[in-house]
Amino acid sequence: MGTAVTNSATTKQKLIRARTASTRLAQLSTEQKNTLLLAIANAVEANEASILTANREDIQNSELEGAMRDRLLLTPDRIKDMARGVREVAALPDPIGETLAEWTKSNGLKIRKVRVPLGVVGIIYESRPNVTVDTAVLALKTGNAIVLRGGKEAARSNQRLVEIMSAVPGVPDGSIELLDSSTRDTVQELIKSRGLVDVIIPRGGVGLITFVTENSAVPVIETGAGNCHIYVDAKADFDMADAIVINAKAQRPSVCNAAEKLLVHEAVAAKYIPRIAKKLTDAGVELHGDAKARAIAGSSIALASEQEWYEEYLRLCIAIAVVSDVDQAIAHINSYSTKHSDSIITSDEANARKFLREVDSAAVYWNASTRFTDGAEFGFGAEMGISTQKLHCRGPFALAELTSSKYEIIGTGQIRA
Amino acid sequence: MGTAVTNSATTKQKLIRARTASTRLAQLSTEQKNTLLLAIANAVEANEASILTANREDIQNSELEGAMRDRLLLTPDRIKDMARGVREVAALPDPIGETLAEWTKSNGLKIRKVRVPLGVVGIIYESRPNVTVDTAVLALKTGNAIVLRGGKEAARSNQRLVEIMSAVPGVPDGSIELLDSSTRDTVQELIKSRGLVDVIIPRGGVGLITFVTENSAVPVIETGAGNCHIYVDAKADFDMADAIVINAKAQRPSVCNAAEKLLVHEAVAAKYIPRIAKKLTDAGVELHGDAKARAIAGSSIALASEQEWYEEYLRLCIAIAVVSDVDQAIAHINSYSTKHSDSIITSDEANARKFLREVDSAAVYWNASTRFTDGAEFGFGAEMGISTQKLHCRGPFALAELTSSKYEIIGTGQIRA
Numbered sequence: 001m002g003t004a005v006t007n008s009a010t011t012k013q014k015l016i017r018a019r020t021a022s023t024r025l026a027q028l029s030t031e032q033k034n035t036l037l038l039a040i041a042n043a044v045e046a047n048e049a050s051i052l053t054a055n056r057e058d059i060q061n062s063e064l065e066g067a068m069r070d071r072l073l074l075t076p077d078r079i080k081d082m083a084r085g086v087r088e089v090a091a092l093p094d095p096i097g098e099t100l101a102e103w104t105k106s107n108g109l110k111i112r113k114v115r116v117p118l119g120v121v122g123i124i125y126e127s128r129p130n131v132t133v134d135t136a137v138l139a140l141k142t143g144n145a146i147v148l149r150g151g152k153e154a155a156r157s158n159q160r161l162v163e164i165m166s167a168v169p170g171v172p173d174g175s176i177e178l179l180d181s182s183t184r185d186t187v188q189e190l191i192k193s194r195g196l197v198d199v200i201i202p203r204g205g206v207g208l209i210t211f212v213t214e215n216s217a218v219p220v221i222e223t224g225a226g227n228c229h230i231y232v233d234a235k236a237d238f239d240m241a242d243a244i245v246i247n248a249k250a251q252r253p254s255v256c257n258a259a260e261k262l263l264v265h266e267a268v269a270a271k272y273i274p275r276i277a278k279k280l281t282d283a284g285v286e287l288h289g290d291a292k293a294r295a296i297a298g299s300s301i302a303l304a305s306e307q308e309w310y311e312e313y314l315r316l317c318i319a320i321a322v323v324s325d326v327d328q329a330i331a332h333i334n335s336y337s338t339k340h341s342d343s344i345i346t347s348d349e350a351n352a353r354k355f356l357r358e359v360d361s362a363a364v365y366w367n368a369s370t371r372f373t374d375g376a377e378f379g380f381g382a383e384m385g386i387s388t389q390k391l392h393c394r395g396p397f398a399l400a401e402l403t404s405s406k407y408e409i410i411g412t413g414q415i416r417a
Numbered sequence: 418m419g420t421a422v423t424n425s426a427t428t429k430q431k432l433i434r435a436r437t438a439s440t441r442l443a444q445l446s447t448e449q450k451n452t453l454l455l456a457i458a459n460a461v462e463a464n465e466a467s468i469l470t471a472n473r474e475d476i477q478n479s480e481l482e483g484a485m486r487d488r489l490l491l492t493p494d495r496i497k498d499m500a501r502g503v504r505e506v507a508a509l510p511d512p513i514g515e516t517l518a519e520w521t522k523s524n525g526l527k528i529r530k531v532r533v534p535l536g537v538v539g540i541i542y543e544s545r546p547n548v549t550v551d552t553a554v555l556a557l558k559t560g561n562a563i564v565l566r567g568g569k570e571a572a573r574s575n576q577r578l579v580e581i582m583s584a585v586p587g588v589p590d591g592s593i594e595l596l597d598s599s600t601r602d603t604v605q606e607l608i609k610s611r612g613l614v615d616v617i618i619p620r621g622g623v624g625l626i627t628f629v630t631e632n633s634a635v636p637v638i639e640t641g642a643g644n645c646h647i648y649v650d651a652k653a654d655f656d657m658a659d660a661i662v663i664n665a666k667a668q669r670p671s672v673c674n675a676a677e678k679l680l681v682h683e684a685v686a687a688k689y690i691p692r693i694a695k696k697l698t699d700a701g702v703e704l705h706g707d708a709k710a711r712a713i714a715g716s717s718i719a720l721a722s723e724q725e726w727y728e729e730y731l732r733l734c735i736a737i738a739v740v741s742d743v744d745q746a747i748a749h750i751n752s753y754s755t756k757h758s759d760s761i762i763t764s765d766e767a768n769a770r771k772f773l774r775e776v777d778s779a780a781v782y783w784n785a786s787t788r789f790t791d792g793a794e795f796g797f798g799a800e801m802g803i804s805t806q807k808l809h810c811r812g813p814f815a816l817a818e819l820t821s822s823k824y825e826i827i828g829t830g831q832i833r834a
Binding site: 023026027103105109111116118119194198199213214215217219220221237240243244247248251334352356357358360361362363364365366367368369371372373377378379389390391392394395404405406407408409410411412413414415416 | 440443444520522526528533535536609611615616630631632634636637638654657660661664665668751769773774775777778779780781782783784785786788789790794795796806807808809811812821822823824825826827828829830831832833
């Protein structure tokens, strides 16, 4: 069985449908939304065969190999994981309708700040089809309509998943709209649709995120780019530092909270760098570094270019620099990082407190791996991404961050003097 | 005494200075910041003569007349008001450093979400020089650096005010930067300075706001446009409705929370429209309306164009439409409004609750004037503006909305499994 990848509606028509759906979704009760979510989980499982068929066609049509092919691939287990994820979101508390603040003014006006949906959420993402279900369900749970612009490699998988979710009885028409992925025009149309879409969330590489951020007329939440640092201070426990550096770099190098840079205090550099260099090399990690690190560890470390200090490797490679103290470590991080996650390893509380306070990143750690910056690890349940901007939300963002607020004011005829 | 309006630093240099200042401002204590604010208030008062001289030069150089000239004009009383405003901000609580949430995970990680400054705030505004002081002081109070791009008419006044504030001992160099207002290039440079500036707030007419929103690579908070509605329901108290309509339209027609449109339930239209039309006309208000309103009140009402239903008059003019019920009133508002402030006048609680819930605006009123949408009226003290977007903040925004948050995580060597 083949799945068609055409849809005759224009982007504008789809966005208008989503806008209309958003007003209906905003009025659904928590129970109604959870019922829809559980029905979606069941429908995803019940349609496993046709999802796998569509995915097989995507795999055959793509020229992806290795890790990229694996990101696109769906299996019966991955489909079960998707459905399980949907049920987990259904079980989370509903933030919509929550009273955020409430007070009465001396003139008798009663003011209530209440949590409401954002409206229409746009997602621009790359090849992983599970994002289609994960994000649609987070949007529905919070009473938002969602417009998805996935990668062209996953076109058939995404279309099948959207068809299955949209066909669940009770899901308002237009709640989940999928844009044509065969042309970049749909990205342009989406990011220029001010007034129809309330927020765009780009999920993918730094190129995609930069393009969307710099060109969108719709507000954006920047996600994901993570040039994360571990700073080993003069009073670090080396065993703890080893475990954290290896975990943060090598446990899953392709993710945004993996460490990309290692800074070492000059007082311990001669002792610590050779030791960690050996352990990193044993773990298959390629070593780059500054002149001071190379002077200590020699030719096992390649000289890092200035540009590299700004970049994510997203692979088994780390750059090592020697710094004179915690202040220089903080200054280095604030100059080069993407403001995602950075950690200090030390037993010196004053230095740790300074680092926590002065490093300008979404998540700042003392004696722990940067790999914990994650919605589930923080206890938020499923997440939409990790925000590296300062507006609206910062760090792991999940249900509460997919909402806005409004003021309801009740009077008895008050006018302004 | 003349004041120079040149400043040899480029926009980029000013933005880098502001970025540097922001890291120092972020570390100031509440007491340090309040001391600076009180010194700024004193300095503004002590320098009244040179401020008035600079302002007189601006007035002489501008060709502004009437209300526009009045917006630019400074007087001894207005300077005292500015200083009083600064002292009021000093007296407000400092949101920075507040613990927003705190919890310990089962693996022992202690997570704290703490309120931090945004960093560098950019303001693009038009002729009123008091905005220069008001916004700079709100930024300093919240540990942010500010970059100001005011109107060219106020160039000398703004420069003198920035010089006075910047010269206060203890204000970090670069905390308050003023961009050249003689060229539009500085607006372009500011809105493209992603990475140096954290948020841009445009304050002014709809043209300015639309230009900035559609072209900025830096996150924007949209402010101010207010196409506000009063809906007189079938069960409205006419005396209450009269007072609210006249107040919302005529008390101060040039502001964003003034009413621009009046919707009347068809069951009471024949009785209410002639009555309110007379009172509005007596208050000097020009009447526009739809065909049904004109059929009732005749030629005293000019036919409103389709475009007018989307627009703010910002003057003594109102458009009146007849609607069939509360649902049509809500649909009309959600189609045409700028999502600012809208009010229902009724004694029917079910209709009122529906209106409060379903009107998608920052502030929704039941039996009160829309004129209350204001930071001071809400009890927030001084405000930066009224946000009409859904991201980050919505409605009146003041100190708390000039902040972001970060996570501080303390461990004992935790790594991710």
